[in-house]
Amino acid sequence: MTALDSIYQVRNGRRTKRISSYDRSGGNKDSVAIPAGETAEIANIGGAGVIRHIWMTINCADRMIRRNAVLRMYWDGESEPSVESPIGDFFGQGWGENYNFASLPLAAAPHKGQALNCYFPMPFGDGAVITLTNESEEPIESFYYYIDYEEHDAMPEDAGRFHAQWRRELTEADSADGENEGLELVPQQPNQSDAGNYVFADIRGKGHLVGINYYVDNPSPMWYGEGDDMWMIDGEPWPGSLHGTGTEDFFNTAWCPKEIYMHPYFGCARVNGETGFLGRTHVYRFLLEDPVYFEKSLRASIEHGHNNALTLDLVTVAYWYQLEPHQPFPELPDKEGRQNKPIINLHDIHYWRHEYRKAFGGGTTLWGNEWRSKREEP
Known part of the structure; x- marks a missing residue:
């Protein structure tokens, strides 16, 4: 059974609603700003329902904002989040980068993955709260979002x-x-744990x-x-x-x-x-x-x-x-604990060769594959 199999059914007890960043004045400034170090409450929904779709996009001078802004979600008045992740990693964008990504429940859409989408259904029985914390040193100048959800009369007890x-x-x-x-430097041992x-x-x-x-x-x-x-x-x-x-x-x-x-x-x-x-x-x-x-x-x-x-x-x-x-x-690592490891570059690789030459006596015509014959020596 697919979603299309039941799309024709007219259901009782459901109302479709949206929370978004639209300009309440009727103008075209359809975003919110989140100052550095502050938390914005994106959604606060009462009663029972299911979040069906989330769309978000960010404008910030910090190129690592997708790792430096943390998304959290709380269900039914809980004090500990059920969702806690840097916003980029949650939507399928690693290392603070932006690139196109397409899957059924999550997607980062063009231009270059700038539009973040989630289709995981998220039920709640007594309220839902979504926040975004800007841990960057730069303000989020504009944050656009949709939270599309259904109001339900009640939520079944077995709804995870x-x-x-x-x-x-x-x-x-x-x-x-x-x-x-795979290089078999030494015989590898089994792992039974x-x-x-x-x-x-x-x-x-x-x-x-x-x-x-x-x-x-x-x-x-x-x-x-x-x-x-x-x-x-x-x-x-x-x-x-x-x-x-x-x-x-x-x-x-x-x-x-x-x-x-x-x-x-x-x-x-x-x-x-x-x-x-x-x-x-x-x-x-x-x-x-x-x-x-x-x-x-x-x-x-x-x-x-x-x-x-x-x-x-x-x-x-x-x-x-x-x-x-x-x-x-467990406590989420702070911003510094979430930063990327340095990229290994051509200079690093050349230093690997330098150390290789030293290990083989500093020869002046070493090519780099001498280790093969040395490994075959009795």
Whole structure:
């Protein structure tokens, strides 16, 4: 059954409404300003209903405003947010950048991803509040938005509330084997635990996970994607109910992709333009047809390289529905803790070669592949 299958049905007890930034004077200044350091209440809705669509766009001198402005959503009078994420990452825009992104529940539309859209339905039984906090040192000169929602007479007791959480970790390379992914510097060891994995969801309660945006910044040209996804449902031990075979496999692609591809449910919205897999890549997977259900808890994680061998800057936003109350999120890193790692540039790569020459005795005609014959020595 699709949305179009029931679109002809005339329903009772629903009223369509919108909160927007339109000019209340009737003029054409259809935006609000958010001074540096301040929080704006974008929506405050009473009663029961469902938010059906959110559209937003920002004008700010800060080029990192999409990482420096934080979006929060609260349902039913709760004091802890059910949604907490930098605004760009939530809508599928990593690293404070803007680029086109198309999926079924989220999209960043032309011009160059400037229009942020969300179609995840967000039910509430007794009120909804949406805020945006400008943690930049620059004012948001103009912030435009639509919050399209339905008023309902009541909300069913089994209606899960929408949640989204931003996480980040600079992962550690294996201290014994080093960054050893596919090059077989030393034989890689098996991983029979999820203890060292990057955790993108750690949830308590009853619900189902429906998606993830996954932003990886790789300081090496080495392939980053041999990590298996692992899902421990309701406290079960490893290997869990769902165990994957590789990062690109979980994201429904194959064989180390490096090209833009956007399906409604999965894809690569941004790929690095550097040597190998050096730099920034954004992949996504929405489990709309195959959500991961849990009764008591969910620990969802992924290896950062096989046996967690790689140093990566990993950022994720996980999306799920659950019955309240939810476990409060860990404190969101401050603005400084959300900034990008420096871009590895050609000078850095040349210094790698300089160190390579030193390691091979400072030869004057070293080409760069001498390590191959040295590895084959008895």
